[in-house]
Structures are given as C-alpha cells and as structure tokens.
Amino acid sequence: MKKKVIIGFLGTQLDGGKGSARWEKWRPSVALAQHEDLVVDRFELLYSAPAQALARQLKEDIGAVSPETVVQAHELPLRDAWDFEDVYGCLFDFARSYPFDTDKEDYWIHITTGTHVVQICLFLMTEARYFPGCLLQSSPPRRHGLGSPGDYTLIDLDLSRYDLIAQRFSHARTEGVELLKSGIATRNARFNRMIDEIEHVAVRSRAPMLLMGPTGAGKSFLARRIFELKKIRHQLNGRFVEINCATLHGDGAASTLFGHVKGAFTGAATERPGLLRTAHKGLLFLDEIGELGLDEQAMLLKAVEEKRFLPVGGDLEVQSDFQLIAGTNRNLAHEVAAGRFREDLFARINLWTYSLPSLAERPEDIEPNLDYLLEQAGVEIGQVARFNKESRAAFLRFATSPGARWTGNFRDLYASVTRMATLAEGGRITTSVADAEIGRLRHAWREPEAPERGAIDLETLLGRERVAALDLFDKLQLEAVVAVCADCASLSDAGRKLFGVSRMDKAKPNDADRLKKYLARHGLAWDDVRGLRGLR
Missing domain, CATH: 1.10.8.60 (Helicase, Ruva Protein; domain 3)
Structure with missing residues (x-):
C-alpha cells in the first residue's frame, strides 16, 4: 500500500483557535487526521513566517489526535498571501525541491485552507503536474458536534473541464516549450509548430515517439529534452538511456538491449540486465532504429506492447516499464516495403512521428x-x-x-x-x-569531381516535336535547369541553387514553388526530372 501524504497550506482563520475551546471548533487541517477511515502517514504543512506559532500548535494538535501522522512544517518566504506572483513563485520553488516519490506515495493537495490566491495556485500547479497528485477538499460537519471531522472529497482533475483557466494561465506549457528549445528563440515557423505539439504530447502521453531527420539534426538532443520535461513533471522516475542501433552487431545486439543470463553463450560469465531493464521507469532512446535486425525488432515489439521480454538464454520473462523514443534518418515506410523493417513494429512506433528539418x-x-x-x-x-x-x-x-x-x-x-x-x-x-x-x-563541402557527363536529352523528356518548337534560348535554359534538378535530392534544394541570388531580396522566398511553376510551363513535374543522371 502506498503512503498517504497531504500537502496543505495553514489557514490562519479556519485552523486557528486558543485554549481548550479550539477543540470545539472544526479546524480543516486537524480534522483530516481525525477520520477513522483515513490514515494520513505524513502531513506537509506550509505556512508563512507570521503564522509560525500557529503552525507549532497545529503540529502538536495533529500529533495528539493521530500519533502515526508525521507532520513536517515548511516556512515559505511569502510576503503577501494575496499576491499571485509571490504565492505562485513560493509554491513553485517548493514543488521543484520536494522529493516526490510517486511509486511509493500518493499525494493529496488540500485546497480548503489558505487565501483564495493560494487555493488557485495549488489548483494550477496540480493541474500542471508540479504537484503529482489529486486535489483534496474538506468541509465541516452538517451538525456541529464535539470531535466531528466533517467530510472530505478527492478531485481527480479532468483537464478538459478547465479550458478557460488553462488558457489564462499557460505558464507551465510555455516553460516546457522553452525547455525543449533550450531557450533558443527559433524563428522557423514549422519548427516552432512542431515543438509546440511535441510539448503537448510529451506531458500527456506515454506512447512511443518517432523522430525522423538527417544525421546531426538534433534527434538525440530533443529526446533528452523530452525526458527532462517529463522528469520535471514527475512523470518519469528512471534514467535516460540512449543507444545508437548502428553500433549493435550480431549476437551482441540482443544481449545489449535485452540482457542475458549467465552462461547464455561463450563469454557470458555473469548476468547482464540490458538497456531495456536499465531504462525501467525512465526513457529509452533508440537512435537509428532502422539498423536493428529483424529478430531484435520482434523482441522489441513485445517489450513495448507487453512491458516484458526474455533475456538472451533465459527461460523466465523479465519486466521493464519504459517509454520509447526512436530516431532514424531512413524512410521506415520504404524499409517496410523492402522487407528490412517489421510492419507491426513500424505501426506501433508511428503514432507520434516528427520530421526534424535540416x-x-x-x-x-x-x-x-x-x-x-x-x-x-x-x-x-x-x-x-x-x-x-x-x-x-x-x-x-x-x-x-x-x-x-x-x-x-x-x-x-x-x-x-x-x-x-x-x-x-x-x-x-x-x-x-x-x-x-x-x-x-x-x-x-567541395564535391568530388564527377566523370564528365553528356547533356540532358530533352527529347526523351518532351518528345521530338515539342523540343523542335522551342527557341534555342529556351532549350538551353531548360537543359540547364533540368541538369541542376538531376543532381538535387529535393525540389527545395534545386530551387535554392537555381534562385540563390534573387531569393536574398525576397522577404519570404519560395524557391520550390518558383521551380515547380517553371517546370509546369514545359509540361514537366519534379518526378519527371529528379534523378536523371542516366539520361545525361
């Protein structure tokens, strides 16, 4: 059973009282320790300096009615309990430094006491998962009686019900986006939109992610940032484990990932846990996942879906609950079609796919x-x-x-x-x-000298009659344009090379669109001219 931990702010009015008469009054914080059906293992009592004496009294009273409850009082450097910025800052610092352990403890955030500003801030920080728990609201008994603890209600936040508040107080999400971008003020609209969505998905989903992009585009860096964001929100307790699958070869690949038992093969003198078990409760980043062998892909699929797998040479399954982020510079859909990547694994990791621009x-x-x-x-x-x-x-x-x-x-x-x-x-x-x-x-970056090639054969592309109808000027220009296209990997790349000077004078250059329209005037599309080295 997990321990019950209550985090609450001292109420100077509701929790107050002097002499023996205080026991005839309903005091929310003390009442939580008086319920017969509720065992509170620890009470984290937050207060500001002027309420120090009351905090001491409250600690003694809770101890008197519930000796098994450990009360830890925390004085916050709060100047004004009605100042939103001051309250939010103090609670934020407390949450960031507090050693939450969600595997062993349940956290209930008491919002009955404190100023309205304190209650709002506790709500917002619980919604944003800085306090990883649910809200606790208590109420006095319907009929006042000596020692009656009243009632309490747990509120598990349904974020969809609080859209207006979430829109007004979006600080937590803004902070998460800045974390993913390392505080770099990126100016690329596409990249910014992608990071916004990744932040939204990262804090709401444990499903696998697939990061695509060329070598050096930042896949590993982004995966680590996603881990740090989830760690701050107390959604992961384990480690960040990273491996480039291109470094895994032969029999050692399965052993590195899934571990092995002692004696599984020659040289296996001791048991090895493997990276998947090392990533338990954390995040596993498999870069260049397209390099994995088909056998390892099948084992990985089972581990992702069922959270259990067999170590190499073992007869008993082991468990590991990790989140997977995969990276690749290959087109995995093409790899599936070529039989080099399992279709079922691709379907499993293709839920959230993001292509990082070069x-x-x-x-x-x-x-x-x-x-x-x-x-x-x-x-x-x-x-x-x-x-x-x-x-x-x-x-x-x-x-x-x-x-x-x-x-x-x-x-x-x-x-x-x-x-x-x-x-x-x-x-x-x-x-x-x-x-x-x-x-x-x-x-x-200088390209190696290529063997001399002949001119582009426009007749193969357009037919003899259409070429004969071209002026010599148009023919030579079209041959040069098609020759550039033949050596480029994408329409955008070809456009940048062809319009490298004029694009500098445009606020929003669209080289790909200019080239596409030029080709269309001659009845050509990009697929007609790319990769035409064989026609030269």
Missing part, C-alpha cells in the same frame, strides 16, 4: 543557435569567445547563403563554432578567423 532548411535559425553554441564551446575550451561586429556579419552571411551546405547539420555548426572559439586570441573572433573558417567549410 539546418539548411531553417537558415533563419542559424543566428540564434550561433550564440547558444558559442556559449557551449566556451565551456568546453575554458575560454569565453565573442565575434566582433564585422566577423559576425561575415560568418552569418556565408552560413545562411545557398553555398553553405551544412551536411552534418548542427554537428557541422558546433564544430565550426568550436574551431573559431579555440583560435580566438584573447577571446576575440576576428574577421581573419571567420574568413579562415569559411574557407575550411567550403573546402570540406
């Missing part, structure tokens, strides 16, 4: 991330480094240009910032340091 797709976010990564690099190298005005402008001009490929995404950007911070004499990143780094990046 750094090249969100150039407006390079500047705010530059400051954040510069601070991180300074911590690593032990030196604070700063751009001067000219060097910052020069680096940002290159970093946000079509020529900046950022193939490694944030890994490339962090490596670049770290190099400049390391080479900064006296902590100043000068124009010469920035220019040298720009040259280094251009060299690193």
